[in-house]
Amino acid sequence: MAKDIQEVNESRANPTRAAAARILVIEDEAALSMLLAYNLEAEGFTVDRVERGDEAEIRLSETIPDLVILDWMLPGVSGLEICRRMRARETTRNLPLIMLTARGEESERVRGLALGADDYVVKPFSVPELMARVHALLRRARPGRSSGVLSAGDLDLDRQNWRVRRAGREVHMGPTEFRLLDHLMGKPGRVFSRAQLLDSVWGISAEIDERTVDVHIGRLRKALSKGAEKDPIRTVRGAGYAFDETFDLIS
Amino acid sequence: MAKDIQEVNESRANPTRAAAARILVIEDEAALSMLLAYNLEAEGFTVDRVERGDEAEIRLSETIPDLVILDWMLPGVSGLEICRRMRARETTRNLPLIMLTARGEESERVRGLALGADDYVVKPFSVPELMARVHALLRRARPGRSSGVLSAGDLDLDRQNWRVRRAGREVHMGPTEFRLLDHLMGKPGRVFSRAQLLDSVWGISAEIDERTVDVHIGRLRKALSKGAEKDPIRTVRGAGYAFDETFDLIS
DNA sequence: CCCGCCCTGTCATCAAGATGTCAAACAGGT
DNA sequence: ACCTGTTTGACATCTTGATGACAGGGCGGG
Structure with missing residues (x-):
């Protein structure tokens, strides 16, 4: 039987693997x-x-x-x-x-x-x-110690120093935008619903309108693209937002 | 324990189209x-x-x-x-x-x-x-349910990233077509009646004309076949549609 | 201690996309 | 050729996302 359509699952919880940390x-x-x-x-x-x-x-x-x-x-x-x-x-x-x-x-x-x-x-x-x-x-x-820096293309997010750089230039943004970018860059490509973002960026039980996420995404985009630079954030209509995993390949 | 009955903000409660959980x-x-x-x-x-x-x-x-x-x-x-x-x-x-x-x-x-x-x-x-x-x-x-990648032949559907690729190229489609393809690919070869598709893709309480399914199938086909590529969707006259289970063998 | 700047959350509005319906053209089977 | 069921393009409408404005709150500087 040749290749079937198959679903690739992450196992539910993977308690095994590494020896108990x-x-x-x-x-x-x-x-x-x-x-x-x-x-x-x-x-x-x-x-x-x-x-x-x-x-x-x-x-x-x-x-x-x-x-x-x-x-x-x-x-x-x-x-x-x-x-x-x-x-x-x-x-x-x-x-x-x-x-x-x-x-x-x-x-x-x-x-x-x-x-x-x-x-x-x-x-x-x-x-x-x-x-x-x-x-x-x-x-x-484990391997090379966590540098505390997420990067993709000409974008760098430095958690230690709470800094974001685009093409070398420092970019200013509010704490919320920072955390939002941090979260998105943590799982490049993955689409997060507004509700999920509210949970992880604002905190569970934050009673905030979902549209607010849009606004912050907008602010983040504005901050990130001073010039005519490519937008690293992908909007997925009807689903949410994601950090474009093809971003570093393109820019 | 605190047993006062309290109301809870419903702002982002269940804005999902899916029927109430x-x-x-x-x-x-x-x-x-x-x-x-x-x-x-x-x-x-x-x-x-x-x-x-x-x-x-x-x-x-x-x-x-x-x-x-x-x-x-x-x-x-x-x-x-x-x-x-x-x-x-x-x-x-x-x-x-x-x-x-x-x-x-x-x-x-x-x-x-x-x-x-x-x-x-x-x-x-x-x-x-x-x-x-x-x-x-x-x-x-839920890992294993709403995530993972479905693939068949040169077609890949990535649920996490909400992306569909055909022969490497990204294919754009609306949310409905995405869900439709997702559903069909979930059970390759199985024929779904229009009514079934309306239930599972649109939702139980969708009062929609069955012919609408045809239209979306059409849109899906158009999106998937930019060139002269094989159509992965099989029409079963009088019954419904199915994802062609022989698709990956042929293409 | 007070003032002003910055950050936030919400709205109203505008623009871009997506959706559902129809009808006419079509195709398959008899 | 005929009947039935399917494909397709057009279209009006509905949704959803982007954006600029705005008021309240908090923090830091003076």
Whole structure:
């Protein structure tokens, strides 16, 4: 039987594959911390939990995990401080780090990312969303360490420095546009519905009109195309938006 | 727990053309069950309620819902068991599942539970919070269902990227033609009557002339055959249309 | 502490596309 | 050739996306 039409599936959850990675969750809110632990363990990870910044310090000097999930708001040593110290220390410098931030902490997030977070999730978030990011980060990080820079064609998005460059020139945009671009570039080619974008960029339970996404996409486009440059964002009528995966080939 | 019945913003509730999703609530505590049903119905969902684990089994073998909300503490068959069986059965394997767990249950048993739940909420929870998760989960692309690539011969349909390529070249078509092709390619060779296509591509409640299908088939054909390429769609006089299962062998 | 700039979310409006219907031309089978 | 069911182009209408304007809120600078 020759080639049939076949469907290529991603398996539901792929708990296997890499040997169980160890994840450190630094989160003071007990319910959230447990929620994360259960789900991470359900996916086969080993989880360490600490509630305070100073505990985290100690734990990190004992065991080096494969990935860290860090809440920005922490009693004791702040998340920002943890992040900074992690990056300062040789042994933890390259650890994949996901920050949990509440909406409205944009400026804080900037500082956090500037200090080296690899990814961030807006609270409240959906568990599947976070899990996806954990897997993505673990998959990605290993080889040449996560540079923290997404690029395609003449476009570069630097998460560490919260900067976007087009053809060398720096491009200015608001936090929302930045996160939007970040998200789209994270999965080039993939079409996201407006609702999905609201979930992951604005945060689950953000009660915002879907049309608002259009406006921000528009602002993003305007920011990205100062001249007569090609638009890297593809509109899919009736479906949503996507970062054009053929973008770097063309430009 | 907070049992005040609250309304939840419906802004981006169910703007989808697809008929309202059906949700199965498995919860023995009547008050909570009703609270959920009330709020879910207020958002336009169809709600099935059962109180016991064994009832759930039966219900699931009769009607497959689009999402399941399952309480951990159940009389009869436990929530864990329900969950496990759902995942074991082919028809329910990919069903989005939200677990309700109480704070005190966050022990060993619950961990196993997480093995298959897509998301869960710790009681007491706020209704809007749960609603947000329900929506988020329904929106979430189910790996294996709405994603993947269908291909046949020189034709590729990429659901994630929402793209169709013929002999490498991108082919443009409207959303309806896309869905139509998607549906036909899903069951190569199978003949669908116009009525069936209207149901699955346009939606159950579509009061549309059957002849309209012809027109869209025509548009689809035109889009797919820029040159003198073979037509992948077979017309079955008096019956309907089908994707030609011999297509890839010939082309 | 106050002022002003920047970011945001929402609207109203405009433009581009997509859709459903019809009718006339066509094709297949008898 | 005839009848029935199918293809196609035209077309009016409906949707959906793009855009500019605008008011409220927040943050930082003075």
